Amino acid sequence: MIRYIIRRLLISIPILIIGSFACYVLVATAGNPLAEMRFRPGVTDADIRAAEATLGLDKPVIVRYWNWLTDFLSGDWGQSIALGQAKTAVFPAVTDALWTTGRLVIGAELLALTLGVSVGVLAAVRQYSIFDYLATSTAFLMFSMPIFCVAVIVKNYGIQFNNVLESMGLDRWLTTAGPRPGGFSGSFGEVVFKYTGTFLLPTVALMLISFAAYSRFERASMLEILHSDFVRTARAKGISQSRVIFRHAFRNALIPVATLFSLNFGAVLSGAIITETVFGWAGMGTLLVNSVRQFDPPMLMGWLAVTATLIVLFNLIADVVYGILDPRIRLG
Amino acid sequence: MANINLASEGGVVNSAPEADSHEFDATKTRTQGQLVLRRFLRHRLAMVSLGVFVFLVLFAFVGPFIWTYDYEDVTSKSYQPMSGTHPLGTTQVGKDMLALLMRGTGYSLQIALIVAALATAIGVTFGALAGYLRGFVDAALMRLVDLLLIIPQIAVAAIVVKGFSGSWYVVALVLAAFAWMQIARITRGETLSLAQREFVEAARACGASTPRIIFKHLVPNMIGSITVNATLAIAAAVLTEAALSFLGLGVQPPDTSLGVIVLENYGQFLNRPWLFWGPFIVLVSLSLAVNFIGDGLRDAFDPRQTKVRA
Numbered sequence: 001m002i003r004y005i006i007r008r009l010l011i012s013i014p015i016l017i018i019g020s021f022a023c024y025v026l027v028a029t030a031g032n033p034l035a036e037m038r039f040r041p042g043v044t045d046a047d048i049r050a051a052e053a054t055l056g057l058d059k060p061v062i063v064r065y066w067n068w069l070t071d072f073l074s075g076d077w078g079q080s081i082a083l084g085q086a087k088t089a090v091f092p093a094v095t096d097a098l099w100t101t102g103r104l105v106i107g108a109e110l111l112a113l114t115l116g117v118s119v120g121v122l123a124a125v126r127q128y129s130i131f132d133y134l135a136t137s138t139a140f141l142m143f144s145m146p147i148f149c150v151a152v153i154v155k156n157y158g159i160q161f162n163n164v165l166e167s168m169g170l171d172r173w174l175t176t177a178g179p180r181p182g183g184f185s186g187s188f189g190e191v192v193f194k195y196t197g198t199f200l201l202p203t204v205a206l207m208l209i210s211f212a213a214y215s216r217f218e219r220a221s222m223l224e225i226l227h228s229d230f231v232r233t234a235r236a237k238g239i240s241q242s243r244v245i246f247r248h249a250f251r252n253a254l255i256p257v258a259t260l261f262s263l264n265f266g267a268v269l270s271g272a273i274i275t276e277t278v279f280g281w282a283g284m285g286t287l288l289v290n291s292v293r294q295f296d297p298p299m300l301m302g303w304l305a306v307t308a309t310l311i312v313l314f315n316l317i318a319d320v321v322y323g324i325l326d327p328r329i330r331l332g
Numbered sequence: 333m334a335n336i337n338l339a340s341e342g343g344v345v346n347s348a349p350e351a352d353s354h355e356f357d358a359t360k361t362r363t364q365g366q367l368v369l370r371r372f373l374r375h376r377l378a379m380v381s382l383g384v385f386v387f388l389v390l391f392a393f394v395g396p397f398i399w400t401y402d403y404e405d406v407t408s409k410s411y412q413p414m415s416g417t418h419p420l421g422t423t424q425v426g427k428d429m430l431a432l433l434m435r436g437t438g439y440s441l442q443i444a445l446i447v448a449a450l451a452t453a454i455g456v457t458f459g460a461l462a463g464y465l466r467g468f469v470d471a472a473l474m475r476l477v478d479l480l481l482i483i484p485q486i487a488v489a490a491i492v493v494k495g496f497s498g499s500w501y502v503v504a505l506v507l508a509a510f511a512w513m514q515i516a517r518i519t520r521g522e523t524l525s526l527a528q529r530e531f532v533e534a535a536r537a538c539g540a541s542t543p544r545i546i547f548k549h550l551v552p553n554m555i556g557s558i559t560v561n562a563t564l565a566i567a568a569a570v571l572t573e574a575a576l577s578f579l580g581l582g583v584q585p586p587d588t589s590l591g592v593i594v595l596e597n598y599g600q601f602l603n604r605p606w607l608f609w610g611p612f613i614v615l616v617s618l619s620l621a622v623n624f625i626g627d628g629l630r631d632a633f634d635p636r637q638t639k640v641r642a
Binding site: 026027031144145146153156160266274289295300311315 | 475478479481482483484485486487488490491492494495496567571574575578579580581591594598601602608612615616619620623
């Protein structure tokens, strides 16, 4: 197992390097970060050339990439070069954003996975029941739903719910405009109250979309396994229904969902980007949108490098989980 | 039903009609294409969805010729409620929502169809080549897929659209560049098993070239899964394009798409809900309809599949 993980990590190094080079070339050709500078009054050609020299933009792309890569690996992720950003360092900006997004995504994904898998199993066990039809059609509807619309709807009903709370003389509970800076304070009850209020709406919005995919997959794979020979054998031996479902079928039905979970990471990320934008969280999504709008290559490269590494790690985790779920797949 | 199963499970397309004629002498012989078409036409949900889809296409491409307002017309009336002259109201700058929706649906459809067509063409070619030639080509293709999977599509799309102006075909090209992998994987998998069959060996023995074997012998036998996945790619492209435009990183104003319309009007959710629900309903019915059509096609191509969705 350990040998397998090490080998996989070694294989991903060249992929990451080629990927980062492709990204670097893309970012470098997509625009000139100094373009806006030319339009400002009082900026001479000499100023622009000086700025190019300090940013290293006068060198060829390969050289610039090499410099970026060596700096990046030694921990120097560079500074934002967007105008009016006061040269923010990339590393803290990206890690802060990642922390914000991570808190949101992890909760939402765990909820979606638990709910999706349980609903999928129930729908498969009670196939063609009302519950099954309800679950299947909800999942299909959510699957075809644009996530930003879900986020907008959830947010606005949250606002209305707050208005109702207020009219009843209570505090506004649900936060619809980003987490409060500086964390939560007060007694334990207050912290829980504020924490759930802040996280509830974006988590629900994000969860609904992932939930649809998980429950569909879980239902399909569970159905397939419930109709397989070894389940019939298990039933014929007189093993109890719950034991058949949980020990024999459920564990096997988790395998395709594990694949989906790992491959879904990119989709979850873009879902998080949209949810954050709607709810005004300063996470990875806001960082990406701002860096693209202001055209900030160092920030974009930091963002891309972090997400690409995370995706590689997720794929690796998924493969390790396979080995645990399915002893037939021998890693090594 | 047995004869239908037999006919459509037969690997080679043209071998179907003879198989089902002797069991029921009274029935007409049908090619596999006719069988698929009949099953699709009998899929109620898919037919309703096809109706919705056709309606939306007409709405987008014929509607602007009939409707009095153009999407560019700016009337002096800001935020009109729903009325006879403006059935869906007007936006902040006084544009007629119905005209905007027609234009937006048209753009979204245009982008989605091009994305699906490009993605299918690239995916099928690459997938079939990799699965048929194996070896180096296969390894190179799979590494390329690995590479594209680690770079988030949304980021690349955003950067490219920013760098190369937000014309709709730029958006379409970027989305297609990230949409073909799924189809390539499926085609590759099917090719791997089909390439072992006798008819491929026979074609090779006759001296058929690689392109001929791929496009005349392999692709027609995979037409089912290719069609289904192309349809699903349309639905995915509709949603991705809308999401990108919603972030302000896709189609750029003054051009409009469904995502742009939602972006410009979702702030009015509480005060003027029709400005949100209008584009929302069009967007959701478009993606639902295409998904249901894909589902119906899947059932039509695969008789073993039950009517219930997986």
